[in-house]
Amino acid sequence: MSLLITLLSGIFFGLGLAYSEMTNPAVVLGFLDITGNWNPSLIFVMGGAITIGLMGYLIRNRMSRPWLALKWAIPTRRDIDAPLIKGSILFGIGWGLSGYCPGPGLTALVNNPYEGIVFIVALIAGSALFQYQSKNTTKLQ
Amino acid sequence: MEEYINPLIGGLLIGATATFYLFSTGKVLGISGILAQAIFKKDKMLPIVFLIGLIIGGSFYGNLIPQMTAFPENRNIWLLIASGLLVGYGTRLGSGCTSGHGVCGISRLSPRSIIATIVFISSAMITVYIVKFLPIN
Structure with missing residues (x-):
């Protein structure tokens, strides 16, 4: 069952x-190029995805556990640390290239x-x- | 506005899929994380199945139905290599990409994901601006 759901999730996401x-x-690149012939498509994609996602999380808060797993595996960290910022800057450069x-x-x-x-x-x-x-680094500690 | 209907429908489908995946598996749908699991985790089966599905779904539509914008001509190999290295390393260090932080993280109002998304979109926009002045592509 997990296999089928995972496969379907991949297909529909794609x-x-x-x-x-x-x-x-x-x-x-048309979205990222704000000084050129700007293409705002990505805003509609993210807007649509986040609208459904927000509703999803509201419903999830009322669910005791996932359908196919014993518990939730959702990141709980809230701190803004240097790796998060550095990693996101590097990712952004690569994405923009x-x-x-x-x-x-x-x-x-x-x-x-x-x-x-x-x-x-x-x-x-x-x-x-x-x-x-x-x-x-884990070995050194 | 008509040209934004498909992006909106695609976005709704992406959000619905991420929500379905969350409800069934209890996990956040982040492509960079799933890709890393498919390569480095012992139990690779599910991540690999997801990626195969993603490639099928993502290539099916583009190949059967013409898209509004043409794909770019093949670009400079060093540009692609630099881009891949930075995306690969950066998404691991920053714990996520456009799907994990941008869609799933913002959906649950995670402060880390909101900041990460603002940072990587800004950094990508600045990069695109700078690349315009460089003799590559």
Whole structure:
């Protein structure tokens, strides 16, 4: 059951990205380019997603537990720390360079294979570098 | 306004999917986190299944029905590599990307996600502005 729900979630999330044309880096760059021919599409995508998401969280507050799990696994941290800010700055630079964030980068593996493969291989390398660094710091402590 | 109906419908679908995923699994739907689990976690089955679904759903529509904006021509390989490295490292250090912070985090009014989203959108806009003056692409 978990397998089917996870697969369906992936498919519908991907369809949502494609339907809103967020799978196309040219549309995303059009939003980020505020001094050019600005394309506000991304505001409608996020606005629509957050409207449903807000209602979802209100309903969740009345649910005792998830349908298929024993308890909720929702992040509880509220502190604004340096890694959050530094990481978000670096992510933003990377996003602005190509117009790909992780989801559209993955769908580009099929939509635009040359760009998708180069981007995703580099993304995994960046993620592996973080993994390696954080393992080393855990050992030191 | 007509050109914004599809983005709005797509966004509603993204929000509905993230909510459905939350209600069933109890987890936040964040692509960067799921991708990291698919690579580095011992139990990779579910994250990999999710990513396969995402790629199917995301490529299906674009390939069967023409989109309003054309895909860009293949760009400079070093630009794509730099972009991938920064997105890969930055989303791990900052604990999330456009889906985890931007959609799910703001939906639950998490102060960390609201700040992260403001920071990465600003940093991306500044980057796009600077790139205009550089001889790449």
